[in-house]
Amino acid sequence: MSQTVTAAMVVIGDEILSGRTKDRNVGFVADYLTNLGIDLKEVRIVSDDQQDIVDAVNALRHRYTYVFTSGGIGPTHDDITAESVSAAFNLPCIHHPEAMALLEARYAEMDTEFTESRKRMARTTKGAELIENPVSVAPGFRIENVHVMAGVPKIMQAMMDSIAPTLKGGVKMISRTVDCPHGEGRIGEPLSTIQDANPHTMIGSYPRYVDGKYSTQIVVRGRDKDLVDAAHATVEAMVAEISS
């Protein structure tokens, strides 16, 4: 008999509780873990308050196999997740040498000053392992069973892809992307039909608005390469038909 693998999520951020930003990470993580065969058992949304974060992380990390946090790892003063998670573990919060090197190289490449506030993005709990961020370099980190991720959905999602193969019963998630030159309004309905017809894949759409023009990045994820390829082909055909 296989052991049930469980998880909890902590969403960190005043902007979610005030309503200014609408959370999109809970739904994504819920789908993602279900797809991996991991049971998401509880979610807490807490404010940018160290004690609240410490209490949530400590209540959940002993109770579930994994904890995932999102939010609060940026460069500003109210990004306090790294020190809060460190406090939960009663461990020092440090500038992780590997993260410092990654960010230093990144800012040198962009010919941008690597300021003290940008260095905040290299902070982790002492002893943590980095979680790769293929979108914007600044990494997340894992300490014991707690995974600390960004709040920006696209980055959080890429971090989940980095984490997935390391989880118990976790398998590599395959993802394929379609760049769609239309806004979500035009593709929402056909995309929903494709999702219904492809239940073993997760199809996400991420709107962009650049230079006065709407477009959408459509990402198809799943564990089975053939099913992902099939859904991806259907999405491509749909986009081509709308564009023609």
Add this chain to the structure above:
Amino acid sequence: MSQTVTAAMVVIGDEILSGRTKDRNVGFVADYLTNLGIDLKEVRIVSDDQQDIVDAVNALRHRYTYVFTSGGIGPTHDDITAESVSAAFNLPCIHHPEAMALLEARYAEMDTEFTESRKRMARTTKGAELIENPVSVAPGFRIENVHVMAGVPKIMQAMMDSIAPTLKGGVKMISRTVDCPHGEGRIGEPLSTIQDANPHTMIGSYPRYVDGKYSTQIVVRGRDKDLVDAAHATVEAMVAEISS
């Protein structure tokens, strides 16, 4: 100096944690309470498990001025919010006489049998006051500072309107509705522009798909009648322009 009025929310339902249903209530309640001047401080999403619901309600009701729950008050076996909240208060869970009368009248009117499972929707904690449900009759209830509401967004929202005038510092929320004969895809962008231009109102859109046709109900809410009227007029003009 006025006292800060705080709140927490408990979202109840396996379907949210599995990803099958995407929560839309947290964002709504966050906006709504911000508009009333009440600080939403914490949200917990828990499964359909009595102990988990009891733990969440008891952890939050002593800590914040108000607790709002959504979900788990329907007629099926997994709707266990009424008995769980009762257990949290160590009070009996009863069929509330007033709720029974409301539902009995409703089902008589519809010439539909008032079955045992439908009677489940009349359950409340003993001593609770009902929360009116103008959408589908089956009420929510309040016991001390805990407000038990439906999970269906449209019903939950109507219940918030019923509750608002009873809250400390709470004022009556004014709402006006526009029936729009187009899907969200066509009105999403102009509606977002109108929302930005009317920051003191909350504009929600609720898509419908009936007889193969998309339409949208647009609801403008706010505390100030003049501001709500102005935003409502702008929405009406936008819908008229698209329709012409």
